[in-house]
Every structure is written in C-alpha cells, then in structure tokens.
Amino acid sequence: DVKVTQSSRYLVKRTGEKVFLECVQDMDHENMFWYRQDPGLGLRLIYFSYDVKMKEKGDIPEGYSVSREKKERFSLILESASTNQTSMYLCASSSATAIFNSNQPQHFGDGTRLSIL
Amino acid sequence: AQSVTQPDIHITVSEGASLELRCNYSYGATPYLFWYVQSPGQGLQLLLKYFSGDTLVQGIKGFEAEFKRSQSSFNLRKPSVHWSDAAEYFCAVGPSSGSARQLTFGSGTQLTVLP
Numbered sequence: 680d681v682k683v684t685q686s687s688r689y690l691v692k693r694t695g696e697k698v699f700l701e702c703v704q705d706m707d708h709e710n711m712f713w714y715r716q717d718p719g720l721g722l723r724l725i726y727f728s729y730d731v732k733m734k735e736k737g738d739i740p741e742g743y744s745v746s747r748e749k750k751e752r753f754s755l756i757l758e759s760a761s762t763n764q765t766s767m768y769l770c771a772s773s774s775a776t777a778i779f780n781s782n783q784p785q786h787f788g789d790g791t792r793l794s795i796l
Numbered sequence: 797a798q799s800v801t802q803p804d805i806h807i808t809v810s811e812g813a814s815l816e817l818r819c820n821y822s823y824g825a826t827p828y829l830f831w832y833v834q835s836p837g838q839g840l841q842l843l844l845k846y847f848s849g850d851t852l853v854q855g856i857k858g859f860e861a862e863f864k865r866s867q868s869s870f871n872l873r874k875p876s877v878h879w880s881d882a883a884e885y886f887c888a889v890g891p892s893s894g895s896a897r898q899l900t901f902g903s904g905t906q907l908t909v910l911p
Contacts, residue, residue, distance in 0.1 A: 681837070714901075719805065720839075721886060721903035737898075769839060784830065784890065785899060787839030 680704070683788040685770050689730050691794045698757040700791050702770030709775040711738075711753035712785065713745065716767040728753055729775070760795045798823045800883050800889050809877050810910045816894065817872040819887035828890040829870040831861055835883045843885075846870065857881070882909040895911035 686701035704711065706785040710729050714722040714737075722735030726745040734745050742764060748752040753772075757764055799822045809815055821827055828847050832840040844855025851863040861872045872888060887902040 688837075717905055721800075721802075722901040724898065727898065771840075784828075784842070784845065786868075787832075787841075789837070789839045 682771055683770055683786050685768075685788040685791050687791050688789065688795075689735060689792050690730075691796065692757075692760050693796050694755075694761060696760050698793070698795075700755040700757075700768055700770075701749070702755070702772075702788060704753075704772040704786070705751065705752050706772060706774070706786065707750065708772040709750070709781045710773045710787075710794055711747065712771040713743075713753065713755045714771065715739070716790070725755065731780045751767065762795050765784045765795045798827070798889050798900045800887050800900055800902035802885075802887055802905050804905045805903070806906045806908070808908040808910060811879050812876050815872075815874045815877045815881070815905070817885050817887075817909070819870045819872065819902060820868050820888070821870065821889045823889055824870065829861075829863060830888040830890065831855065831859070831870075831872045832888060832901075833857075833871045834882050834886065834904075840886065843872070877907075877909055879909050879911065882907055 683704045692698050712727040713725045716722050723739050725743050726737050727745040728734045731750050744756045768791045770788040771786045801820045803818050830845045831842050831843040834840050843859050844853050846853050846863045854860050859874050863870050884904045884906050888899040888906050890899045
C-alpha cells in the first residue's frame with residue numbers, strides 16, 4: 680500500500696527556533712508538496728518539488744524553506760519559527776503524470792500539528 | 797488564476813438523509829476536478845475525480861459528483877448519509893495541461909451527522 684509518512688504528529692517549539700518537518704514517501708514519486716491547513720482557509724501550498732534538488736515556491740513560501748536531497752524525502756524548514764506559523768502541516772506526493780492517469784493524484788500524510796509558543 | 801469556492805463552511809444532516817456539498821471553480825480551460833475527505837486526525841483521501849467524459853462520476857463510499865460546465869460547479873452528493881461520513885470535505889481543481897503538479901483547494905466544508 681502507498682505510504683506518505685510525516686515524522687511527527689504533534690510538535691511544540693518556541694519562537695525563534697529552527698524547526699524541521701520531515702516527510703518520506705515510499706512510492707518513488709517525483710513530485711512532493713508541503714501544505715499548511717488552517718480553519719476556514721483550506722489547504723495552501725507552501726513549496727513543492729518535482730525532482731531531487733529542485734523546488735518551487737507555492738502560494739505562501741514566506742518564512743519557510745525546503746530541502747530535497749533524496750527522491751523519497753522532502754523536508755520543510757522554519758528558519759526562525761513564529762507564532763503565526765502554528766498550524767497543521769500536510770505533506771503529499773504524486774507521480775509525474777499522476778494527475779492524468781492515476782487513481783490518486785496526490786497521496787497525503789496524516790499531518791503534523793505544529794504549535795509555536 | 798484558478799480558484800475554488802465552497803460556500804458552505806458547515807453542514808449538518810441527519811443520518812439517512814441525502815447530502816449535497818457545493819463546489820464552484822474558476823478556471824480558464826477544462827479543469828480537472830477532485831473531491832477529498834479528511835477524517836479527524838487524518839490526511840486527505842481522494843473520493844472521486846473528473847477528468848473528461850461522463851459528467852456524473854462515481855467515487856468511493858457511495859459518493860458521486862456532477863460536473864456542470866455552464867454553472868462552473870462540481871457538487872458532491874450522497875443519497876443516504878452514514879454517521880461515519882462526518883468529516884471535512886475539500887474540493888480541488890487542477891490544471892488540464894502543462895504542469896501537472898499543482899492543485900488548488902477550496903476552504904472546506906465540515907459535515908456533522910446527527911443520529
């Protein structure tokens with residue numbers, strides 16, 4: 680069965696800390712995504728990656744960076760965490776042609792609920 | 797730019813009643829449309845998708861959706877709701893050509909099911 684695994688379900692950090700959220704997929708997917716989910720705002724795309732070492736900004740990249748050193752792993756980095764980054768973070772992956780052919784365009788992890796104090 | 801509107805933030809129905817969740821999109825070409833469901837504490841699971849062809853699409857868990865180009869809508873329906881359907885539902889639209897990487901999600905509709 681396909682699997683997207685986010686390293687933490689819950690995380691509590693302090694303002695100013697550097698925070699790493701990790702995501703691993705076992706489907707050999709080319710595309711990986713980071714979203715944040717806030718009540719009333721749905722899912723908003725932070726960054727995505729379509730290949731190893733490649734990344735593109737999504738709709739709300741400010742305050743975040745990403746790293747993709749290996750195909751299966753996509754990391755979201757909060758360089759200096761702030762309270763307005765308290766949110767649910769969702770990672771997803773898809774194959775390069777998934778949106779046209781696959782039964783499941785994007786596979787999602789279970790999310791990381793991050794609180795910044 | 798593409799966008800998705802889910803006008804109902806919260807809907808409450810009784811178990812066994814019919815359900816319709818609304819979704820309107822804005823897109824310059826033929827869209828690819830999706831409905832996802834998110835149960836509490838879980839990620840998103842795909843219910844169904846529309847790419848082309850028959851405008852009435854069937855999904856998992858007894859859900860269906862109808863694409864209406866003239867109304868720019870893709871409403872989700874279920875004839876008889878079960879208590880386990882209580883969840884948050886997201887409509888999403890994707891590009892029909894070019895980059896296949898991005899989906900734009902609506903803000904979600906929270907469904908409560910009364911016994």
